[in-house]
Amino acid sequence: MASGTPSAAISAADGPLLVESEDEDAPRARQSRGADTRALTQVLFGELKCLQPGTADHSRVRGALIEANLPLVRYAAARFRSRNEPMEDVIQVGTIGLINAIDRFDPDRGVQFPTFAMPTVVGEIKRYFRDNVRTVHVPRRLHELWVQVNGATEDLTTLHGRIPTTAEIAERLKIGEDEVLACIEAGRSYHATSLEAAQEGDGLPGLLDRLGYEDPALAGVEHRDLVRHLLVQLPEREQRILMLRYYSNLTQSQISQELGVSQMHVSRLLARSFARLRSANRIEA
Known part of the structure; x- marks a missing residue:
């Protein structure tokens, strides 16, 4: 019976001896x-x-x-x-x-x-x-220094039983604390965070939803640039009339008084300016 089940014949006191024997044999086996x-x-x-x-x-x-x-x-x-x-x-x-x-x-x-x-x-x-x-390219020197910072962090964590401070890591490697901080920042390039992932712990929506908003005036940027390009093609007096009419919000009567010409002439100049702008506008053409 005992020979059939050798584990039953081993006393509790003999158990650790058996374990130690197996541990001692493992390195030799390797x-x-x-x-x-x-x-x-x-x-x-x-x-x-x-x-x-x-x-x-x-x-x-x-x-x-x-x-x-x-x-x-x-x-x-x-x-x-x-x-x-x-x-x-x-x-x-x-x-x-x-x-x-x-x-x-x-x-x-x-x-x-x-x-x-x-x-x-x-x-x-x-x-x-x-x-x-890495999601961000890190200079080779900074990458090599990061390897040293990572190793020093592990050694100091084992030594003190806690995460070391930046000053302790810098003292260990004989470098500045700013270099340690730069290496820690470089180490984050190994980890990418999804913009759509919800933020853990704070219950806030994903980063993508908090980055910004759509500017309603953005659509007018192209039109303003086009108008600026077309205006410089008009004579100086017609440019001034358009500025007074649509930027200063003056009426044709007020413009005629400002320039010392008749209101009818202002109307004709505006019509001529519009015709020139339309003919020069490639988008409408």
Whole structure:
């Protein structure tokens, strides 16, 4: 009975010992798997070197190399979990870096493949975030400084058990507080907020509904610009008559007194001005 169910024969006091034994074996198991992967990788690269690119055998061995080293990509992608990007996409991008590393790797140089491939994988992932994920382009220097600020923030949070202040981060990195604030602002470019999304907590409508309103005078802008363009084509006296009539709101009688001409002449000049403006107006034509 006891041999059939070994867990029943373990006392409560022995339980922690069993757990500790399993925890101690886990790193050794991972190291063993890593050693097996490195050995397999070395053998596969030896085979790949003797095969002609483009052949079926070359593609098969190359695919086996990619499959064997995918844990390296997952390990590199785990460093970017805080970026709020789907991990499947990050792993896919990292796999592209892995493939590039496999195609460029020379086993005769005496360098372990993981050592050679990791910078390429991480670089491909960083390039993806830099070029495709951020909604606002951030200067490269500011992006590199943001990585340091982000790391210092995590270290200080672990050290103090709280979110560090801007001054603490600046002191840690020996930079100014304004640079820290600029980096924090740059970090927000990784996250886009929908204009139509409702604001959390305040119960207000979406940002799109609060950005502004439609100016009722906007439709008249084009017409005012057109009138200004047409007016300069009239003689100076006719321009003045139109300004007095429609901007100063004077009657034809008041305009005739202002200019010292008859009201009939003012009427004829207005009619002639309208005819010229209509003929010059391409929109009505």
